[in-house]
Amino acid sequence: MTQSVVVQVGQCGNQVGCRFWDLALREHAHVNKKGMYDEALRSFFRNVDSRESDGGACAVGGRIQHLKARAVLVDMEEGVVNEILQGPLREMFDSTQLLTDVSGSGNNWAVGHMTYGSAYREQIVDKLRKAAEHCDCLQCFFIIHSMGGGTGSGLGTKVLSLLEEEFPEVCRIVSSIYPSAEDDVVTSPYNSVLAMRELTEHADCVLPSLVDIVNKIKQMSHAGRPGSVIRRDSTLISGQGGLSGAEKPFDAMNNIVANLLLNITSSARFDGSLNMDLNEIAMNLVPFPRLHYLVPSLTPLYTLADVSVPTRRLDQMFSDSFSKDHQLIRADPKRGLYLACALMVRGNVHVSDLRRNIERMKPSLPFVSWNQEGWKTGLCSVPPVGHSHSLLALANNTCVMSTFMELRERFTKLYRKKAHLHHYLHVEGMEQSMFSEAVGSLSSLIEEYYLLDATKGRLVPDAPRLRIAR
Numbered sequence: 001m002t003q004s005v006v007v008q009v010g011q012c013g014n015q016v017g018c019r020f021w022d023l024a025l026r027e028h029a030h031v032n033k034k035g036m037y038d039e040a041l042r043s044f045f046r047n048v049d050s051r052e053s054d055g056g057a058c059a060v061g062g063r064i065q066h067l068k069a070r071a072v073l074v075d076m077e078e079g080v081v082n083e084i085l086q087g088p089l090r091e092m093f094d095s096t097q098l099l100t101d102v103s104g105s106g107n108n109w110a111v112g113h114m115t116y117g118s119a120y121r122e123q124i125v126d127k128l129r130k131a132a133e134h135c136d137c138l139q140c141f142f143i144i145h146s147m148g149g150g151t152g153s154g155l156g157t158k159v160l161s162l163l164e165e166e167f168p169e170v171c172r173i174v175s176s177i178y179p180s181a182e183d184d185v186v187t188s189p190y191n192s193v194l195a196m197r198e199l200t201e202h203a204d205c206v207l208p209s210l211v212d213i214v215n216k217i218k219q220m221s222h223a224g225r226p227g228s229v230i231r232r233d234s235t236l237i238s239g240q241g242g243l244s245g246a247e248k249p250f251d252a253m254n255n256i257v258a259n260l261l262l263n264i265t266s267s268a269r270f271d272g273s274l275n276m277d278l279n280e281i282a283m284n285l286v287p288f289p290r291l292h293y294l295v296p297s298l299t300p301l302y303t304l305a306d307v308s309v310p311t312r313r314l315d316q317m318f319s320d321s322f323s324k325d326h327q328l329i330r331a332d333p334k335r336g337l338y339l340a341c342a343l344m345v346r347g348n349v350h351v352s353d354l355r356r357n358i359e360r361m362k363p364s365l366p367f368v369s370w371n372q373e374g375w376k377t378g379l380c381s382v383p384p385v386g387h388s389h390s391l392l393a394l395a396n397n398t399c400v401m402s403t404f405m406e407l408r409e410r411f412t413k414l415y416r417k418k419a420h421l422h423h424y425l426h427v428e429g430m431e432q433s434m435f436s437e438a439v440g441s442l443s444s445l446i447e448e449y450y451l452l453d454a455t456k457g458r459l460v461p462d463a464p465r466l467r468i469a470r
Helices: 010-031 079-086 109-119 121-133 150-166 188-202 213-221 251-269 278-285 314-321 351-364 398-416 421-425 433-458
Strands: 003-009 045-048 066-069 071-075 098-100 138-146 171-178 205-210 295-299 338-347 375-380 389-397
Touching (some): 003 121, 010 171, 071 121, 071 150, 109 121, 109 150, 109 188, 138 251, 171 251, 188 398, 188 433, 205 295, 205 398, 213 251, 251 278, 251 389, 278 338, 278 375, 295 314, 314 351, 314 389, 338 351, 351 375, 389 398, 398 433
Parallel strands (some): 003 138, 138 171, 171 205
16 A cells, blocks of 8 residues: 655645544544554554654554654644644644744745745755655655645745655645635735746646635525525535634635545545556646646535435436536536546445446547547545545546636736735845746646647547458
């Protein structure tokens, strides 16, 4: 079995990461009734014997002693990390995994990337190496961060480039939370576009999610039908994710992204009839290195309060995963062009169900002519707690360019007036040319998607196979 390390950067990254660990523990506890440290737990957790002075790890097959998350937590403010350390997950982390400051990045990408990136470079690398040394077969780094703030966007992308330097052979999958157009951080378009250049250059896969997906879901669930109220312990709203106090404004969003990570890691954590290796995601879904932004859709996104409402049939779940209502960004994949697609199914689903639904959906999904069979599938037998099935679809689809075009438009509105630039330019190492280079990189990315999308009208069916004379 392989192991993966989760790197949580900034307030958002740490809140989502905390929620992921909370839900992952629930899933393993639901399956692992005997309290044994097995291969499934080993993929994301260490079992440490506190009786040993060096905190040595226990062998697989023994009793669970003290589980430690394979994680590195970085934030330039202490608040969220301190809250985690005072909450129910406090035993999951120790000082070798934590790096905090007190002043924060002031919603400034340059402060996070340049100032803190330089000041804490050695400490970050040291913590990443220690986390890697605890793994026998390190397969993947998951980076969780937001794009709108300073630490998440700036230091988060600095950590990403450090991972490429230190561990060039290890897959880097990034979960990025993009700000909505109504974001209260005025400089979030600057931070997002500056971060986008780094993601395009240094990530293997990026899973973008939009903050305003929660509002869309709430509108869908309050459509006036009987039983259409979201249940309290559903995927969308389910506790505080290991944090104390009342529910916070972004708890619902954090839950959705945490569930996205639970689904993408399910094959690494549990057995299944068709396990998908994490390396296979980038290998099969990214035909062009820069076009590695995968549109995620998750079903079910929430559970309705009325238990008498019949559960969605399996076929309906597949249909939902290709509908714009279940995408975690604002995009309609059926209007774009598919380069490749992965389906990660959890629950008691047979390979025949998977194949039948792919064949059923295929005619309505426009794929590039040279990759008509560009499907990657995974089946995990363990469903999420509280559900009988779940499905995560990851689509490499040109529809993602609409999100990037909207981001570029918001950036241009600010940059045309040179608004707030002085906050960035006074940071040592930051130059104005970096803004034009970043937006140039984004425009180039949009152009690449556009050129591919333009081939959609010229799709031709495969030529008939030659018949062999007998």
